[in-house]
Ligand SMILES: Cc1cc2nc3c(=O)[nH]c(=O)nc-3n(C[C@H](O)[C@H](O)[C@H](O)COP(=O)(O)OP(=O)(O)OC[C@H]3O[C@@H](n4cnc5c(N)ncnc54)[C@H](O)[C@@H]3O)c2cc1C
C-alpha cells in the first residue's frame with residue numbers, strides 16, 4: 102500500500118471515530134481529530150504521531166474486525182507514523198535505512214564495529230587489542246581520546262542536523278492552526294513526555310498484551326529512556342572530567358561516571374529486555390509488521406550498547422578490554438548514526454505533536 | 469461442566485453481572501454466549517453510559533440525581549406504565565451500580581476532562597461498553613466462570629415444577645444439560661426479521677438493526693411457548709433514525725442521523741410530512757425512528773443546503789451532494805418536480821422570529837406541515853441529503869419476572885430455578901418509552917439479583 106492509501110484509510114477510520122467518540126477518555130487523539138475535520142495530510146501526520154500506540158482503542162472498539170467497518174485505529178496510525186518518519190527523513194535517500202530497519206541496523210552496527218577495530222589496530226600495536234591495560238589512561242592506550250571523541254561527536258553532529266531538518270519540516274507541516282506557542286504549552290508538553298500521559302489509557306493503564314490493562318509499556322519505556330539518558334550523562338561527565346580536570350578514564354567504581362553508566366546500562370538492559378519480551382508476547386493485531394520490525398531492531402541495538410558497556414565495565418582490567426572497547430564504541434557509533442534513521446526518531450516528532458496539542462488545549466482553555 | 473449450579477444464557481451486561489454475582493455466591497457457573505469471542509457482548513458492545521441515582525455528588529456525573537428524580541423521569545418516559553415495585557427496586561439498587569462495577573474492574577470516565585456531554589443522570593464508561601465487557605469477562609474468568617463462545621441456547625424444557633433441561637447448540641450440534649438454575653440474559657428479539665414481520669409486516673424489511681445480530685429471541689420464544697407470561701407491547705420497538713446506507717446489523721452508535729432541525733425531511737414522493745423543528749431534545753432520535761417506520765418503504769431523506777451542512781455533526785457516511793436540486797433529486801431517485809415544489813414552498817414560507825440572527829426563532833407561515841423552529845431558507849449550493857431508515861435498538865416484549873428476577877408463568881407463579889435479567893425482562897419496567905442509560909442499569913441491577921438468587925437456589 103502507498104502512503105496515500107494509508108492516509109485514505111486513516112481518513113475513513115477517523116471519520117468513524119469522529120461520529121463515535123467513545124474512546125475520547127483514553128488519550129488526546131480523538132478530540133484532536135475532531136478539531137480538524139478536514140483531515141489534511143498535515144493533520145494526519147500530526148495525529149499519527151500524537152498517538153502513543155497504547156492499543157486501548159482497538160480493544161474498546163465496537164467496530165474492530167471482524168466488524169465490516171474494520172476499525173483498527175492503533176494499526177492505522179502506526180502505519181501512518183512509519184510513513185511520516187520516511188517522508189521527513191533527510192537526506193531523502195537515507196530513508197532506505199528506515200524501510201529496512203533490521204538489516205540496516207545489523208549492517209550499520211557491523212560496519213561501525215569494524216571501523217572501531219580497524220582504528221584501534223591502526224593506532225596501537227596489533228596486540229593492543231588483546232593486552233591488559235591498567236591504570237589511568239588505559240583506554241586511550243588502545244584508542245587516543247581525541248579519536249574517540251571525534252568518532253562520537255562527528256556522527257552525533259550529523260545526526261542532530263538530520264533530525265533537526267526533519268523536525269523543522271514536520272513542524273511546518275503540522276502547525277496548521279494559528280495557535281500561539283507559549284512557555285506554558287512547552288511545559289505541558291514536557292510534562293506529557295515525562296509522565297507519558299497519553300500512555301495511561303486515561304488512568305487505568307493500557308492493553309499492553311491483550312484485553313487486560315497494565316502499565317508495563319509505560320514503565321518499560323521510561324526505564325529504557327531513563328537508562329539511555331543516564332548513560333549519556335555518564336559520557337558527558339566523563340568528558341568533563343577529562344577536559345576540565347584532566348582526570349583520565351577508567352574511573353574508579355565509585356566515581357560518578359561509572360555509577361551513572363552502570364545504572365544507565367542496567368536500566369537500558371532491563372528496559373530493552375522487557376520491551377522485547379512484550380513484543381514477543383503481545384497481540385500483533387493493533388500494530389503494524391514494519392513497526393514491530395523497527396521496534397525490535399532498535400531494541401536489539403540498545404540492548405547491545407548496554408551489554409557491551411556493562412561488559413566493558415566488568416572486564417576493563419582484563420585482556421578483553423581492547424576488544425570490548427571496540428565493540429562498545431562500535432555499538433554507540435551505530436546508535437548515533439541511526440538516530441535519525443530508526444525508530445528513535447519518534448521522540449522528536451511525538452514531542453512536537455504533543456506540543457501542538459498542548460498549544461491547542463491551552464488556546465481552548467484561554468477562550 | 470454437565471451440571472453447573474448456574475447456567476447463564478447470554479454474554480452482555482446482564483449475563484456478566486449475573487455470572488460474577490453467582491460465582492461470588494459460591495456457585496459453579498457456566499456462561500453460554502451465542503456469539504464468537506470476537507463478537508461477544510451483544511448490544512452492550514455499543515453502549516456508553518448508565519443511569520444511576522446518587523444523592524451526593526460524584527466525579528462521574530455533573531450533579532446529584534436523587535431517587536425521586538429518577539423515578540419521575542422514568543414515569544414520565546413510560547407514562548407510568550412500568551411495574552411500580554420493580555421500578556422502585558431498580559432505582560434504589562442503581563445507587564451502588566457504579567461502585568459494584570468499579571470493584572469488578574470496570575473504569576468510568578470522570579466528567580472533569582470536559583469531553584463528555586453534561587449529564588447528572590448518567591455515568592460514562594471509559595472506552596464504552598467494549599471496555600466494560602473486557603473488564604467483566606476478565607473478572608468472570610478470574611473467578612472461575614466457565615465461558616463458552618459460539619454456544620447458543622436452543623430450547624428449554626420447563627416442567628410442572630421447574631426448568632428441567634436446557635439445550636446447548638455448539639458447532640451445529642445440540643445437547644441437553646441440566647443446570648440447577650438458569651438465568652436468561654439473552655436480550656430481545658430485534659435481530660429476528662420473522663419476529664419483526666409478525667408485528668410490522670413488510671415494514672420490518674425496511675428496518676436496520678443497530679445492534680447485535682445474535683439477538684434472535686429464540687429463548688424468549690421458547691419461554692412463551694411454555695407458558696411464561698408476556699409483558700410489554702409486541703407491536704412497538706425502540707427505533708431511531710439511522711443512515712439508510714448502514715449495514716443491516718451492528719451499525720451501532722455512529723449510524724444515527726441527528727440534524728433534522730437544520731433541514732427538511734421528505735418522503736419517497738418528495739413531500740414533507742412532519743415538523744422538523746419540533747423536537748430538539750435527545751428524544752427526537754426515537755421520535756424520528758417511529759415516523760420513518762410509517763413512511764412509504766420506511767425511507768425518507770433529510771435535505772440540507774451547504775450552510776446547514778456546515779453545522780451538522782460528523783456523520784458516518786458523507787452526505788449525498790449535488791450542485792442543483794434537480795441532480796440531487798435524480799441521485800436520490802425522487803420526483804424532481806415534486807422536490808422542487810416542496811423546497812420552493814418551504815423557502816417561501818420561512819420567516820425570522822424576533823431576532824433574525826437567532827436560528828431558533830425562524831419558522832414557517834401557512835405551511836402544512838409547519839416547521840416551527842430553525843426554519844432557515846435552504847438556498848446555498850451545493851445541496852446535500854442523508855437517506856434515513858428506522859434503526860431498531862430493542863423490542864418492547866419480554867418475560868414477566870418477580871422481585872427476585874424469577875420468571876413468572878401466566879398464572880403468576882414463579883418458576884423457582886429460572887431467572888431473567890437485562891433486555892429480556894426490561895419491558896417489566898419500560899413497556900414503552902425510554903430514558904438514556906436505562907438498559908445498562910437494568911442489566912446490572914437485575915443481573916446481580918438474578919445471579920445471587922440463582923446461586924442461592926442452586927446451593928440450597
Ligand atoms: C447503538 C446502541 C447504543 C446503546 N447505548 C446504550 C447506552 O449508552 N446506555 C444504555 O444503557 N443502553 C444502551 N443501549 C442499549 C443497551 O446496550 C442494551 O440494551 C443492553 O446492553 C442490554 O444488555 P443485555 O445484557 O440485556 O443484552 P445484550 O448486551 O444485547 O446481550 C445479549 C447477549 O445474549 C447473547 N445471546 C442471544 N441469544 C442467545 C442464545 N440463544 N444463547 C446464548 N446467548 C445468546 C448475545 O450474543 C449477547 O451476548 C444501546 C444499544 C444500541 C444498539
Ligand code: SF4
Pocket residue numbers: 117118119121122123124125131158159161162163164165172174596
Ligand atoms: S476506535 Fe472505535 S469505539 Fe473508539 S472512537 Fe473510534 S470508532 Fe469509536
Ligand code: SF4
Pocket residue numbers: 124127128129130151152153154155156157158159174175178299
Ligand atoms: S492507540 Fe492509544 S494513544 Fe493511540 S489513538 Fe488509540 S487510545 Fe489513543
